[in-house]
Each structure stands twice: as structure tokens, then as C-alpha cells.
Amino acid sequence: MNGDPENHGHPAKQADRESERTQTSNEIQQENEKHHEEDILTFPEGGTRAWLVVLGVWLMQFCTFGYTNAYGVYNDFYVRDYMAEKYTSSQISWIGSVQLFLVLSSGLVSGRAFDVGYFYHLMIGGSLLLVFCLFMLSITQPEQYYQVFLTQGLGMGIAVGMTYIPGLGVVSHYFQRRRALAIGVATTGTAVGGALHPIMLNKWFHGSLGFHNGVRASAGLNAGLLIISILLMKPRLPPSIKAHSTLRSLRVFLQDIPYVVMVLGTVLVLAGLYFPIFFLQLNSIKNGIDADLAFYTIAILNGASFLGRVLPNMLVYRFGAFNVVIPCITISAALIFCTLAVKDVAGTMVFAICYGFFSGAYVSLLAPMIGSLAKNDSEIGARLGICFTFTGLGGLIGSPIAGALLSTTFKFWKPILFAGLSVSCGTVCFCITRYMRSRKLGTQWL
Numbered sequence: 001m002n003g004d005p006e007n008h009g010h011p012a013k014q015a016d017r018e019s020e021r022t023q024t025s026n027e028i029q030q031e032n033e034k035h036h037e038e039d040i041l042t043f044p045e046g047g048t049r050a051w052l053v054v055l056g057v058w059l060m061q062f063c064t065f066g067y068t069n070a071y072g073v074y075n076d077f078y079v080r081d082y083m084a085e086k087y088t089s090s091q092i093s094w095i096g097s098v099q100l101f102l103v104l105s106s107g108l109v110s111g112r113a114f115d116v117g118y119f120y121h122l123m124i125g126g127s128l129l130l131v132f133c134l135f136m137l138s139i140t141q142p143e144q145y146y147q148v149f150l151t152q153g154l155g156m157g158i159a160v161g162m163t164y165i166p167g168l169g170v171v172s173h174y175f176q177r178r179r180a181l182a183i184g185v186a187t188t189g190t191a192v193g194g195a196l197h198p199i200m201l202n203k204w205f206h207g208s209l210g211f212h213n214g215v216r217a218s219a220g221l222n223a224g225l226l227i228i229s230i231l232l233m234k235p236r237l238p239p240s241i242k243a244h245s246t247l248r249s250l251r252v253f254l255q256d257i258p259y260v261v262m263v264l265g266t267v268l269v270l271a272g273l274y275f276p277i278f279f280l281q282l283n284s285i286k287n288g289i290d291a292d293l294a295f296y297t298i299a300i301l302n303g304a305s306f307l308g309r310v311l312p313n314m315l316v317y318r319f320g321a322f323n324v325v326i327p328c329i330t331i332s333a334a335l336i337f338c339t340l341a342v343k344d345v346a347g348t349m350v351f352a353i354c355y356g357f358f359s360g361a362y363v364s365l366l367a368p369m370i371g372s373l374a375k376n377d378s379e380i381g382a383r384l385g386i387c388f389t390f391t392g393l394g395g396l397i398g399s400p401i402a403g404a405l406l407s408t409t410f411k412f413w414k415p416i417l418f419a420g421l422s423v424s425c426g427t428v429c430f431c432i433t434r435y436m437r438s439r440k441l442g443t444q445w446l
Contacts, residue, residue, distance in 0.1 A: 043173075043174060043175055043176040043177070044174050044175075044236075045174075045175055045176065045177055045178050046174075046175075046178070047174075049174070049234070050174035050175065050182075052232050053170060053171065053173075053174055053232065053233050053234060054171060054174075054182055054185055054186050055232055056228075056229045056230070056231070056232030056233035057167045057168070057170065057171055057186040057189070057229070057233060058185070058186050058188065058189035059189060059225050059226070059228055059229035059232070060123070060127075060163055060167050060189065060226065060229040060230075060233070061167065061186060061187055061188075061189030061190045061193065062189040062190070062192055062193035062225065063127075063130070063193065063222040063225050063226050063229070064126070064130065064159070064160040064163050064164065064193075065103065065160060065164060065187075065189075065190040065193070065194075066189055066190045066191070066192065066193015066194045066196075066197060066302075067130075067156075067160075067193060067197050067218075067222065068096075068099060068100065068103060068156070068157075068160055069190060069193065069194030069197075069277060069298075069302050070193070070194060070197035070198045070201055070298065070302075071095075071096040071099065071277075071278060072198065072277055072278050072279065072280060072281050072282075072298045073197075073198045073201045073202055073205070073281065073295075073298060074095075074096070074152070074201070075092060075093065075095075075096055075278050075279070075281075075282065076281045076282045076285070077205055077211065078092045078095070078148070079092055079282060080282075080285075082142050082143075082148075082211065083142065083143055083145060083148070085143060086143050086145070087143075087145055088403070088404075088407075088408060089403040089406050089407070089408070089410075090400050090401075090403030090404040090406070090407075091145070091400075091403075092145075092403070093278065093399040093400045093402065093403035094149070094153065094399075094400050095148060095149050095152055095153040096153075096274075096278055096399055097395055097396050097397070097398065097399040097400055098149070098153040098154065098157060098396065099152060099153050099154075099156055099157035099160075100157070100270075100274065100392065100395035100396070100399075101157065101392040101393065101395050101396035102153075102154065102157025102158050102160075102161050102392070103157050103160045103161045103164060103392070103395075104161065104164075104270075104388040104389065104391050104392030104395060105161065105388065105389040105392035105393075106157075106158055106160075106161025106162055106164070106165075107161065107164065107165040107384060107385035107386075107387075107388035107389055108385045108386060108388075108389040109385070110122050110161060110162050110163075110164070110165045110166055110385065111165040111166075111169070111381040111382055111384050111385025111386075111388075112249070112381065112382055112385060113166075114165060114166040114169045114170075114381050115169075115239065115240045115378070115381040115382065116239050116240060117235075117238075117239030119166050119170060119233075119235045120230070122162045122163060122166045123162075123163055123166060123167075123229075123230050123233065124230060125162055126158075126159045126160065126161075126162030126163040127159075127163065127223075127226040127227075127229075127230065129155060129156075129158065129159035129162070130156060130159035130160065130222065130226070131219055131222060131223045131226070132155070133151045133152065133155035133156045133159060134151075134156070134215055134216075134218060134219035134222065135215075135216065135219050136151040136155070137151040137152050137156075137215050138212045138213070138215035138216045138219065139212065164388075165381065165384050165385055165388065167186070167233075168183055168186070168187075168367050168384065169380065169381050169384070170233055170234075170235050170236075171183050171186050172371075172377070172380060173235055173236040173237045174236055176377075177317075178317075179368065179371070180313045180316040180317070180321065180365065180368040181310075181313050181314060181316075181317075183313070183364065183367055183368060184309050184310050184312075184313030184364045184365075185309075185310060185313075187309050187363065187364045188306050188309045188310060188364075190302075190305075190309070190363070191302055191303065191304075191305040191306035191308075191309055191356075191360055192302075192303075192306060193302075194298070194299075194301075194302025194303075194305065195299045195300070195302040195303035195306070196299070197218070198281075198295070198296075198298040198299040198302070199295075199296065199299045200214075200217075200218065200221075201214060201218065202295040202296075204217060204218075206295075240378050249379070249382040249383075249386065250386055253382075253383060253386055256373065257436065258373060258433045258436045258437050258440075259373050259383070259387075259433075261429050261432050261433045261436070262369070262370070262373065262387075262429065262430060262433040263386075263387050263390050263391070264390075264426075264429050265425075265426040265427070265428075265429025265430045265433065266366065266387060266390070266391040266394070266426065267390055267391055267393055267394040267426070268394060268422050268423070268425045268426030268429065269329060269362070269394065269422070269423050269426030269427070270391050270392075270394030270395045270398060270426075271394035271395070271397060271398035271401070271419075271422040271423075271426075272333075272336065272394075272398055272402075272418065272419030272420065272421070272422035272423040272426075273332065273359055273362070273398075273419075273423055274395060274398060274399060275336070275398065275399065275402050275415060275416075275418075275419035276301065276336065276339065276351075276355055276359075276419075277298065277301065277302075277359075278399050278402075279402065279406070279412075279415070280297045280298055280301060280348075280352065281294055281295065281297050281298050282410075283339070283412055284297050284348050286410050286412070287342075287343050287344075287348070288343075289344075289345055289348060293345060297348060297349075297352050298352075300349060300352040300353060300356065301352040301353075301355060301356040302356060302360075303356065304352065304353040304354070304355075304356030304357045304360065305356040305357060305359060305360025305361075305363070306360070307357055307360075308328075308356060308357035308358060308359070308360030308361040308364070309360045309361065309363070309364035310364075311361075312324050312328060312361040312364075312365060313361075313364060313365065313368075316365065316368060319445060320372070320445045320446040321365055321368045321369040321372050321446070322369060322372070322430065322433070322434040322437070322446040323434075323444075323445065323446060324361070324365060325361075325362060325365045325366070325369050325430060326427065326430050326431060326434065328358045328359075328361040328362050328365070329358070329362045329423065329426070329427050329430065330424075330427050331354075331358045332355060332358045332359045332362060332423060333420055333423040333424045333427060334420075335351060335354055335355045335358065336355075336416060336419050336420040336423060337416065337417075337420040338351065339351060339412070339416050340413055340416055367384060370383055370384055370387050371383070371384070372446065373437075394422075398419070398422065401415075401418060402415035402418060402419060403415075405418055434446055
């Protein structure tokens, strides 16, 4: 009987065939892994999954940063009613400024945690903490400053900070060439939230619900939307196993002089940028504008920022992030100075629309501007987190200084000059950064 040569051949030949099969199998596996890595590194730049993630981040921004942009409603209510007897405008401003500081400075931790794979931990934890703090805020008592400070200043600030950087970062998993546009679309959630939350809160606080039930209603609304948001978001890229420690990243980035100058600029800008957002409603009422109309000023400002967060982003691909940010923030500084002459309804509304547009453009383009200084995508989260941590210092001191300058006499010209000069100095820093980068790279399109 003739044996099967495949099964009964020479042992050496059988060994050679087995070796060939193993080698071929390894080559196929390596080829599959190579294609998988290429698929990961090739950004979708769109598609159903990518835009669902953008929608999820949009909802998260609506409930988190959009809600913090409604703080002007709380500030006005606290100054004129809830804590008017015992506390000054400067003291009350610390609530909003600490909240803003923690929103941004938490990025030092959340940015690195996102890079190493803790996306859902941050999103779920931040959402739960935000809803819990809102319910706790709803049981605070009038003139009990520490209760409001702990829940709204500390608690909500940490909660929003846990979600902000990871939200921007997960959008970057799906977009590279169109990243500025995608982030701009996602951050319009902040604009819409900043427009709708003030309207709802003013109606609830000064209507039949009152302050406590109004805060509870907003907590329930945000809880439902946050659940949908978390279900829609999904990271695409694997965690970075080479993520450096925060201190090591800080040492590396501090040697990058253009980055350091830009960070200084963001600190100075934020020290003045939020003055109109926190104080516009109060300023309008003190200028004699009807309260029912003044209640819409913050909503109009934040609503106008919707277009500001989208339209200028489309120009980034052609002109570069710095070339779009610098004109927008320059106009924002000029508008702050213009409020010295704004005393009537028409002027207030025009200011709210214009300032909302250009300040919104700056906020949405800040992340692409920071990202443009990164050497590779793996360090974007760390650069954002470190920059926002220092940027938060501007938010921490800006509003209390403005409140102290405002004093109990409500002389608005002093804080207006402070805010305008602060934003102007920050703009100069951006110009210096752009100049250094253009000389190094040999191009003006930055």
C-alpha cells in the first residue's frame, strides 16, 4: 500500500512543513495586527459612530459646562436675595470662581486618567457627583454661605472637571483633519445649555416653584440627559501605555517656551473673560433694564456663542488656530471696554450677541490651539490638562477681584477696566506664541 507522503514522509521533511505552516501562520497574524493598527491610526473623520459620540459629548457639555455658564443667574439671585444680608458681591463671586477653577484644574488629573483608559470611570463618576450636588444645593438654607460653597463651588466644580477634558479627548479619537470642527460642534452643547438653563432657572427661581424646587427640577433634567450621553460615548483608541506621570509631563512641557507663554495668556484671558457672563444680568438690572428682560441677557449671550463655536472653527483648516483665535479674543477685549458706554436695552442686547459669538469662538478653539503645540496625539490630553489647570487660576481670582472692585456701590467701570485689560494682556501672549512658532516652523498659517 502506498502511504500518504503528507503523513508518512521523511521526518525531516515533515518538520520543514510544520515550520513553514507556523511561519505562515505567524505572518498572517502579524499582517492582521498591522492592518488593525492601521485601522486604528486611520481616523474615521465622520460616520454614524463618530457623530453619535459627538452627540453624546454635546449632551454632556449641555449638562455640565453649559450649566456652569448659567451661574450668572445664581450670582444675581444670591447677591440680591438669597445671601444679600450677610455677604458681599466679592464673597459670593468666590462660589462661581472656585467652581470654574475646579472645572479647569481637574483636567490635570482627568486628562491623564483619560489617556490611560479611565474614560467611563470619569464620565459616570462626574455625572453622579453633579446630580448629587444639585440635589444637595436644593436643600441649602438662605444666608448659609458654606452650604452653597461646598455643593456648588467645590462639588459641582469637581464633577464638571471630571468630564470636561475626557469629553473633548474622546472626540479626538474619531477626528484628526476635521477635529476643530467636530470639537466646535460638540462644544455648542455648552452654548445651548448656557442659553436654556438661565431661562429655565430664572423662571423657576422667580416663579411658583421657587429656588429649592427649581434646583431639584434642573437636577432631574440633567440626570436623564447624562444617562443618554454616557450611552452614546465610546472611546476608539487603546489606552496609552506610555503615558508619562503628571510631574514628568509638566517638566517636559515647561521647557516648551511657546507653550508656557500661551498658558500665561490663557490665565490672563480667563481672569477677565467670564466677567460679563457672571455679571451681565446684575449689571442690566442696575442700569434700570426691566428685570423680565434682563433675565434673558445671559441666555442671549450664551445662545450667540452657538454660532461662535461653529463658524470660526471652519476657518481653522484654512488659516490655522492661532490666526483665528487672536482676532476673536481681540474683539472680545474691545467689547468688554465697550460696556462702559452700554446703558440701555438695545446696547445690552447687541453686546450680549457680539460678545457671546466671539468669546464662544475663543472657548471652542482653545483646545485645538493647545493641541496644535503637541508633538503627537498621545500628549494632547496631558497638554490640555496642564494648560487648563493653570488657566483655572485666572478663573479663580478674576471674578472675586471684579466683585471687590464692584463693591457695594456697584460702580461697574472698575471691574470693566480690569477685565478688559486682563483679556488684552492675554491676547499679547498669544501673539508672542504665534510669532515664535511661525519663526520655528517657517509658516504664517498657524
